[in-house]
Amino acid sequence: MRKCSLTNLDALLRTMADTATVYLPVDGSDGRAHFTKWEDGVKMSEALNTVRSAKDFFFPQTENLVDFKVEGKTIEVIDTREECEDFVIFGVRACDVRSFEILDRVFLADPVDTYYKNRREHGIIVSMACNKPSETCFCRTFGIDAAAPGGDIVCYKTEDALYLDALTEKGQALLAKLDALTEECDTAAADAQKDLIRDRLDKLPLNNLSADAFGGDKLDTFFNAPEWKELSATCLGCGTCTFVCPTCQCYDIKDFKTNKGVQRFRCWDSCMYSDFTKMAHGNNRNSQLERFRQRFMHKLVYFPANNEGIFGCVGCGRCLSRCPISMNIVKVMKKLGGNA
Amino acid sequence: MQKVTREILLAKAAELLSSGTVNRVLGWKAGEFTYDVTPALFTTAAELEKDFVYGPFSGANFSKYLVKETRRDEGKVLVFLKPCDTYSFNQLLTEHRFDRERVYAVGIPCDGMADIQRIKAQAGDGICGVDCDGDNLIVHTLYDGDKTLAMADCLAERCVNCKSKKHVAYDELIGETGEVIDSHRFDEVEKLEKMTEDERFAFWQNELSRCIRCNACRDVCPACTCEKCVFGNPESGVENKAIADSFEEKMFHVIRAFHVAGRCTDCGECSRVCPQNIPLHLLNRKFIRDIDNFYDEYQAGAEVGQRAPLVNYKLEDLEPSEAVERSCDHA
Ligand code: SF4
Ligand code: SF4
Ligand code: SF4
Ligand code: SF4
Ligand code: SF4
Numbered sequence: 001m002r003k004c005s006l007t008n009l010d011a012l013l014r015t016m017a018d019t020a021t022v023y024l025p026v027d028g029s030d031g032r033a034h035f036t037k038w039e040d041g042v043k044m045s046e047a048l049n050t051v052r053s054a055k056d057f058f059f060p061q062t063e064n065l066v067d068f069k070v071e072g073k074t075i076e077v078i079d080t081r082e083e084c085e086d087f088v089i090f091g092v093r094a095c096d097v098r099s100f101e102i103l104d105r106v107f108l109a110d111p112v113d114t115y116y117k118n119r120r121e122h123g124i125i126v127s128m129a130c131n132k133p134s135e136t137c138f139c140r141t142f143g144i145d146a147a148a149p150g151g152d153i154v155c156y157k158t159e160d161a162l163y164l165d166a167l168t169e170k171g172q173a174l175l176a177k178l179d180a181l182t183e184e185c186d187t188a189a190a191d192a193q194k195d196l197i198r199d200r201l202d203k204l205p206l207n208n209l210s211a212d213a214f215g216g217d218k219l220d221t222f223f224n225a226p227e228w229k230e231l232s233a234t235c236l237g238c239g240t241c242t243f244v245c246p247t248c249q250c251y252d253i254k255d256f257k258t259n260k261g262v263q264r265f266r267c268w269d270s271c272m273y274s275d276f277t278k279m280a281h282g283n284n285r286n287s288q289l290e291r292f293r294q295r296f297m298h299k300l301v302y303f304p305a306n307n308e309g310i311f312g313c314v315g316c317g318r319c320l321s322r323c324p325i326s327m328n329i330v331k332v333m334k335k336l337g338g339n340a
Numbered sequence: 341m342q343k344v345t346r347e348i349l350l351a352k353a354a355e356l357l358s359s360g361t362v363n364r365v366l367g368w369k370a371g372e373f374t375y376d377v378t379p380a381l382f383t384t385a386a387e388l389e390k391d392f393v394y395g396p397f398s399g400a401n402f403s404k405y406l407v408k409e410t411r412r413d414e415g416k417v418l419v420f421l422k423p424c425d426t427y428s429f430n431q432l433l434t435e436h437r438f439d440r441e442r443v444y445a446v447g448i449p450c451d452g453m454a455d456i457q458r459i460k461a462q463a464g465d466g467i468c469g470v471d472c473d474g475d476n477l478i479v480h481t482l483y484d485g486d487k488t489l490a491m492a493d494c495l496a497e498r499c500v501n502c503k504s505k506k507h508v509a510y511d512e513l514i515g516e517t518g519e520v521i522d523s524h525r526f527d528e529v530e531k532l533e534k535m536t537e538d539e540r541f542a543f544w545q546n547e548l549s550r551c552i553r554c555n556a557c558r559d560v561c562p563a564c565t566c567e568k569c570v571f572g573n574p575e576s577g578v579e580n581k582a583i584a585d586s587f588e589e590k591m592f593h594v595i596r597a598f599h600v601a602g603r604c605t606d607c608g609e610c611s612r613v614c615p616q617n618i619p620l621h622l623l624n625r626k627f628i629r630d631i632d633n634f635y636d637e638y639q640a641g642a643e644v645g646q647r648a649p650l651v652n653y654k655l656e657d658l659e660p661s662e663a664v665e666r667s668c669d670h671a
Contacts (some may be wrong), residue, residue: 029498029546029609030617031461033655048465061552062582106491132483134465135373203482205372234379234405238559240615243552252581275574323611324556325400326376 001190002175002182004162012181013038020086020175025050044091048134053246054096057089058119060105061268068262084122091128092290094149095139095316099246105307106249124170127151129197134318138206144314147197163190206330209270213337216305227335234325239270241319247312271295297330344448344514346394349420352446354385362444365416368398368404374470375456395472399453399496401609403428404562405602410442417443422450426509427605427641428562434644435594437565447510452499459494463487498608508642529625536555546630549591553582557610557620563600572622605641630667634658
């Protein structure tokens with residue numbers, strides 16, 4: 001484990017930025033934290049988490065896939081893919097780190113999504129343990145330990161120092177470049193910080209929320225549950241929950257006609273929208289109840305059914321704080337799963 | 341003024357349910373942390389007794405839900421309306437968007453609603469509960485014990501700049517109605533008008549660049565009740581699910597602002613729900629102010645059936661070119 005005095009944090013980030021572009025949570029003019037490119041003078045936010053999740057780095061809201069150049073009767077297919085450059089995401093929370101594993105299961109499974117893979121391979125994740133979890137956090141429900149996040153390097157921040165530990169080869173390589181600014185140390189201070197965090201996690205209001213009632217074999221139990229009606233009754237179908245969610249992974253592919261051809265792009269889609277997965281025969285989810293149910297069934301039943309029981313939610317709490325009607329996965333779990 | 345409490349509303353709802361005046365109630369359902377109440381439909385007194393709440397976080401404007409609710413072929417729905425909600429109510433009626441006969445509206449006085457973001461800015465993150473104590477809020481925090489905040493410092497923007505305490509629509513009133521207020525709601529707009537064009541462009545560029553096109557602003561807006569929004573309709577040719585570039589970033593908002601011009605009551609829901617904290621109310625208030633200045637003072641939703649200046653041609657109306665000039669020429 002390496003130690004870096006907080007007075008050297010700027011220098012540490014500068015050194016990192018010399019090797020790759022560094023992004024970190026920064027308070028915006030709106031008073032909320034957003035991942036922002038580090039430059040001299042940019043200060044890391046004290047906020048627990050960003051409004052948008054870190055998935056944007058690997059799965060951006062829009063991206064061009066391929067261009068078609070049309071001339072007369074010939075169509076030229078132009079592969080616009082480029083190898084992306086290395087980048088560091090600094091200060092990622094345990095929940096978001098786990099979300100990458102969930103996205104990997106979707107995008108890196110055969111057939112591999114090369115756009116996603118390209119970014120994933122070039123991204124270095126420096127995670128940060130959560131000193132002050134929020135009331136909306138329930139990562140523990142899904143077996144995530146906010147005191148021991150994954151990633152390539154994990155960091156613990158105390159009053160006066162940052163403790164860094166490499167978890168992967170990528171992480172070791174980056175940490176080696178920071179040698180001049182860090183010193184070797186034992187794990188005592190980081191361990192104490194872990195204990196403090198776990199103690200705080202014990203006291204979170206959602207600490208006892210259990211996902212045991214859910215899982216891949218629960219389709220019949222929940223699909224026709226009468227509770228969906230009440231739960232979805234006032235949902236606006238806006239999609240905010242899906243766009244701030246680090247694990248929501250659905251996208252639409254569209255063609256944009258230019259003067260000389262077509263740009264094929266993809267953009268995030270939301271199961272909360274009325275034209276989601278619309279097909280030639282029309283729509284397969286005609287009511288907001290069905291659309292609403294899809295989002296939560298996907299996280300709590302369909303995803304685990306296809307992924308060895310792993311849930312598609314990481315308990316980050318973003319949908320809790322951003323839904324305009326304060327309806328969310330916790331309320332759904334409590335209502336359907338009977339746990340209070 | 342009579343203080344509205346959960347008990348008063350509960351008694352009113354139970355009375356109207358049992359008399360058969362209504363068969364369901366639009367109300368607020370308790371959440372996990374006091375502040376996260378959810379709009380919900382209640383059909384029995386027992387359900388109400390169990391989950392119904394009313395307090396400083398019962399801010400959602402229920403008017404728009406009436407579009408959907410009155411299409412159900414069953415009895416009347418009870419809706420509680422704050423003064424600002426009644427303007428949306430009337431505006432929707434003006435546009436024939438719901439069946440008045442299927443609604444029983446109870447007007448409730450309002451001293452302003454709280455904004456959890458403002459509370460968190462003062463009390464920090466980790467808020468497990470909030471209690472009311474006179475003019476104060478007692479905030480139970482995870483890391484800092486209980487904190488006492490003045491409700492006045494926790495008010496939502498739209499409540500700080502409340503434009504009216506008057507109920508312009510109701511079947512029945514709890515307590516008394518108030519007056520239209522000479523508010524400061526245009527102060528921020530004036531600041532924007534005083535900027536140079538470039539400064540103003542940069543201001544909006546910065547704000548709108550955060551938009552994630554979640555559509556919450558549109559979907560909550562009582563003026564946005566098109567059966568199918570052009571921006572969500574694959575057949576429209578201008579559908580855009582996501583922002584492709586800085587042009588599209590602004591297009592959605594500018595078109596939406598024009599579309600609600602003269603119909604926006606300044607209810608403040610759009611700014612309340614935006615996950616990215618974009619001050620959408622400033623865009624709408626600029627339109628409201630221009631309409632006031634170019635035509636006559638006009639408040640959307642003040643009366644049912646009134647004709648908005650933009651759809652009510654008069655010979656003495658100013659020429660469009662003049663309107664454009666004057667709206668840019670404040671500095
Ligand atoms: S659950 Fe909430 S955020 Fe999600 S679509 Fe419905 S209203 Fe919007
Ligand atoms: S469903 Fe909600 S809590 Fe779960 S990962 Fe998505 S945003 Fe976070
Ligand atoms: S959900 Fe867990 S990992 Fe995520 S921010 Fe909260 S405490 Fe940290
Ligand atoms: S609510 Fe905010 S982020 Fe969502 S579409 Fe509207 S302006 Fe954009
Ligand atoms: S634009 Fe905003 S303030 Fe105006 S009516 Fe719609 S939600 Fe209310």
